[in-house]
Amino acid sequence: MKGTGVNMNYSTLQLVLFFGVVVLGTQLTRVLPFLVFPENKEIPKYIKYLADILPFTIIGMLVVYCLKDVSFIQPPHALPEAVSILVITLLHLWKKNTLLSIGGGALLYMLLVQYIFT
Template identity: 45%
Template sequence: MTNDMLHLLAVTTVVAIATFFTRALPFVFFNSMEPPAILSTIEKNLPPMILLLLVFYCLKDVHWFQSPYGTPELFTIAVITVLHVWKRNA
């Protein structure tokens, strides 16, 4: 094996171990007790906050004062909002 292959193998191994430990640690810490209230709050509110950040990111380059004045983006936001309300899927 060359040095590049050993380096690639070492990095892959470290990443795999780190991923395993970050996935396993919550089960080790919270296996016999209820998780703290802050974790429940984060679990409930994090997905909508991330989606809101994605919407802001998608709208950051819209030229609101030049034609077409963000009309396609606003139309798309309206359609997605109607679909989510209609299907009750957040």
């Protein structure tokens, strides 16, 4: 009998190599900035500027990244996402309670996609 899953088609050595390469690539993206700018060297002014400014740009990028598969054209036309994000924003501006805003927003979204926009 031939194996049923992806795993069955590969030898253990192949899997070790494959996962090794993915681990290496992933960790490289994490460690590279710290290797290029080690602690005993002065960080260039431009990089310091980036370090100050990037966090404020990345979070916006991550929000878009989370919503990347949402379609305006196909139903439900991004409505669950739009409504939930609006409610999160209002709730957070009003109560300033991080866990309430996140929990309330996620719960609302689940209700919307499970019961309203099914």
